[in-house]
Amino acid sequence: MNAPLKTLDLSFSNRPEMSGPVPLAGLTRAQLRDVLIAHDLVDEKKAKMRAEQLWRWIYHYGVTDFDEMTNVSKALRETLKAKFTLARPEITERQVSVDGTRKYLIKLESGIEVETVFIPGVGRSGALCVSSQVGCTLNCTFCHTGTQPLVRNLTAAEIVTQVMIARDDLGEWPTSNEDREITNIVFMGMGEPLYTLDTVSDAIDVISDHEGIAIGRRRITVSTSGVVPKIPELGERTKAMLAISLHATNDALRNELVPLNKKYPIAELMDAIRAYPDLSNAKRVTFEYVMLKGVNDSLAEARALVKLLRGIPSKINLIPFNPWPGSPYECSDWDQIEAFADVVNKAGYASPIRTPRGRDIFAACGQLKSESQKIRASERRRLEREAEEKQDASPEDQTSQA
Numbered sequence: 001m002n003a004p005l006k007t008l009d010l011s012f013s014n015r016p017e018m019s020g021p022v023p024l025a026g027l028t029r030a031q032l033r034d035v036l037i038a039h040d041l042v043d044e045k046k047a048k049m050r051a052e053q054l055w056r057w058i059y060h061y062g063v064t065d066f067d068e069m070t071n072v073s074k075a076l077r078e079t080l081k082a083k084f085t086l087a088r089p090e091i092t093e094r095q096v097s098v099d100g101t102r103k104y105l106i107k108l109e110s111g112i113e114v115e116t117v118f119i120p121g122v123g124r125s126g127a128l129c130v131s132s133q134v135g136c137t138l139n140c141t142f143c144h145t146g147t148q149p150l151v152r153n154l155t156a157a158e159i160v161t162q163v164m165i166a167r168d169d170l171g172e173w174p175t176s177n178e179d180r181e182i183t184n185i186v187f188m189g190m191g192e193p194l195y196t197l198d199t200v201s202d203a204i205d206v207i208s209d210h211e212g213i214a215i216g217r218r219r220i221t222v223s224t225s226g227v228v229p230k231i232p233e234l235g236e237r238t239k240a241m242l243a244i245s246l247h248a249t250n251d252a253l254r255n256e257l258v259p260l261n262k263k264y265p266i267a268e269l270m271d272a273i274r275a276y277p278d279l280s281n282a283k284r285v286t287f288e289y290v291m292l293k294g295v296n297d298s299l300a301e302a303r304a305l306v307k308l309l310r311g312i313p314s315k316i317n318l319i320p321f322n323p324w325p326g327s328p329y330e331c332s333d334w335d336q337i338e339a340f341a342d343v344v345n346k347a348g349y350a351s352p353i354r355t356p357r358g359r360d361i362f363a364a365c366g367q368l369k370s371e372s373q374k375i376r377a378s379e380r381r382r383l384e385r386e387a388e389e390k391q392d393a394s395p396e397d398q399t400s401q402a
């Protein structure tokens, strides 16, 4: 029998039109508490204790069935089953590259999909590249996501469930400190994370929690194209590692490649980076620099790069350009990338060339783009109305609404 439907009325969700059992996977501690209280399952005094108990099952053990919660009474498990779900969003496509890279297309709701990529490590570390938005409002000229309009921001839960889905797929539950494949999280998927800092910050709180998924804040990197006013705040709120998509050393070229530069030019960007809390040799900023043939790859630019970063504890990541259908650039020649890297190396930055991964499944940096289309507000309202009408027409649902 279907679980009873209940209209989702939680203030933390930005998907108020959703209905059905409330998903618990991905909620913050506070949200978990609130949801239990809102559904009259516990009084405020007991909510904290009960939320802690569920937290451990959800984020340490990764359970997907309430019956696995062996220290929860059968009666309560039945109630939880009726009101909530531990299901993850559906994976609509899963591809595994010859190099072990895995790409997941995840359906968030009808017609809205997002991509997540697992990049296995060369040694013991592997990174999961998560998305923060479906599409992007910025139009960096070398980026495939940039050709897709912003469909919507993700919720914190939708960011966290990307990690949970990858862990499900890799068999990484319960959380263990040894033999983990996903050791790092990088916000380098679709979207600009600093345009949705509240949700990114909540998601990092959940992912880094020691009693759950437990991926430390120093192993979480947030990449931004340069949303200057939010950069120091990112560090204060999340204590995550910072990556900057620089790609050019002068404003004229950066205006072209990363149009946001017209709003926040390089000098302001550098000031904001210097204000990032706790920078040190142990906590460096990563500068990403995509290698575009004949555009930004001269040795004079390599020297300008080194000069620009002077005084900032930095790492440089040279990213060979990953082409996509119709992309207006070519990747720099390998010799040129090496010569560029040489200048950078001599200035004291080690191993800066990022090996392209998952190219055969189109999962490399900047290649992520979903087919999701922006739903017009009128269309959304029509769908909502239809869903309401359906609900009103179903006798089973009416009893559950009582």
Ligand code: SAH
Residues within 6 Å of the ligand: 140, 142, 143, 144, 187, 188, 189, 190, 191, 192, 193, 223, 224, 225, 244, 245, 288, 289, 290, 319, 320, 321, 322, 323, 324, 365, 366, 367
């Ligand atoms: N919006 C954020 C994070 C997502 S992009 C940002 O721009 O930083 C993640 C990284 O991939 C960025 O450094 C971006 O500049 C880079 N990138 C985008 N398109 C690329 C492409 N086609 N080839 C190589 N790197 C690309």
Ligand code: SF4
Residues within 6 Å of the ligand: 136, 137, 138, 139, 140, 143, 144, 145, 146, 147, 189, 190, 191, 192, 225, 245, 366
């Ligand atoms: Fe958006 Fe980042 Fe792509 Fe620029 S590089 S369009 S900011 S996702």
